[in-house]
Amino acid sequence: MVKIIAEIGSVHDGSFGNACKLIEAAAEVGADVVKFQTHIANEETLKNAPSPSYFTDEDRYSYFERTSFSLNQWAKLKEIANKNNLSFLSSPFSIKAVDILESINIDAFKIASGEVTNLPLIEKIASTKKEVYISTGMSNFKEIDQALNILKSAPYLTVMQCSSIYPCPPEKVGINVIELMKSKYSNIAKIGFSDHTLGFAAGISAIVKGAEVIEKHLTLSNMMYGSDAANAMEVDKFKSFVKMIRETSIIINSKIDKNDISDYKEMKKIFEKSIVASRNIPIGKIIEIEDLNFKKPGTGISASKYKSVINQKVKKQIQVDQLLSWDDLE
Known part of the structure; x- marks a missing residue:
């Protein structure tokens, strides 16, 4: 069965209550995994580091400080996820963030696209012997190979095609890369797709091409504050998305003998x-x-x-x- 990850990202905007509601929403839409991002501002960025074009309302250093959670809050979020039959996943953006997530016995790690060349971080994650997902939205195959050489001993590994464009237009999705990844990495990893488009077609296309994991951003409302909410999918649409992904998977994997009528x-x-x-x-x-x-x-x-x-x-x-x-x- 295809695994579906509901990416919360920073949609919670630092509200622990919203983070809890988003986990419940992830369970409601039928996801298998809920994913967060673990930011510690002074461990991952300089105060004068540039922000992406879609991040204009405040500097990211201040944003990361304002929206981060305490160790106890991370532990509680994991507990809520697991009670809702969801695996709890997060992307750490620093070595200290890995330590925090390890201290709550996180179910798996996700390496964000911007961290693929951060080999010290990848080595730290590999040392945990946990399941790992790695996004590849801004990396070439040489950079991906370098990271996977470290991660190849992970007990479960998923390499995810991704395009770090928000929102991603159809012509930049790169569905063809899924087949290339399958030919290169299927001996060590599953292949997945991190969907940054606004619609349904890319995720379904990825399943057709052989993706076994689909990740998509989830929000309670596109009007919520922050860089993620406007490019995420609201609950009702996400339910339909999950239904389409499940049905597509059944269609692909259900073989029919045309001679049996x-x-x-x-x-x-x-x-x-x-x-x-x-x-x-x-x-x-x-x-x-x-x-x-x-x-x-x-x-x-x-x-x-x-x-x-x-x-x-x-x-x-x-x-x-x-x-x-x-x-x-x-």
């Missing part, structure tokens, strides 16, 4: 055609094509057998529109 036995009787008399046919007449018509139901001699009926001699009187039977013929 037993499921259609009754439908064939209703919709297919039988051979009927186009006119009254007397005893002794040799059947011609003009004597025949082809009508529902499909309970008599199949229309496909009409050549076997032509030139047969009639041994019983046949009325117009009567279904022909082999018993009527010599």
Whole structure:
């Protein structure tokens, strides 16, 4: 079954109450995993580090300080997730953040796209021997290979195609990369897709191409504050997204034997055609094509057998529109 990750990111905006509600929403939409980001401002960024173009309302250092959670709060969030039958996942952005997440016995780690070249962080995560997901939104294969060389001993590893564009336009999704990743990494990892588009099509396309894990941002409302909410999917739409992903997975993995038509036995009787008399046919007449018509139901001699009926001699009187039977013929 495809694993679905509901990415909370920073949608909670530092509100512990909202974070709890978002976990409950992740369970409600049918996700398998809920994911957060663990930021410690002074451990991961300089105060004068530039912000992305979509982050304009406050500097990120202040934002990370304002929106971070305490150790006890992280522990409580994990507890709530697990009570809702969700695995609890977070992306640490510093070595200290790894320590915090390890202290609450986090279920798995996610390496964010911007951390793929942060090899000290990756080495720290690898040392935990936990399950690891790695996004690749701004890395080439050389950088990905370098990271995976460290992570290859992880008990469970998922490499995720991703494009770090918010929102991601259809032409930048890179679904073709999933097949490349499968050919390169399937011996050490599952392949997934981190979806930054606003719609449904990219995630479904990823499943068709063989992705086994789908991640998408979840929000309670697109009007919530912060850089993530506007590009995330609201609860009702996310439910539909999950339903589509599940159905797509069933479709792909359900093989049909086209020669086994037993499921259609009754439908064939209703919709297919039988051979009927186009006119009254007397005893002794040799059947011609003009004597025949082809009508529902499909309970008599199949229309496909009409050549076997032509030139047969009639041994019983046949009325117009009567279904022909082999018993009527010599």
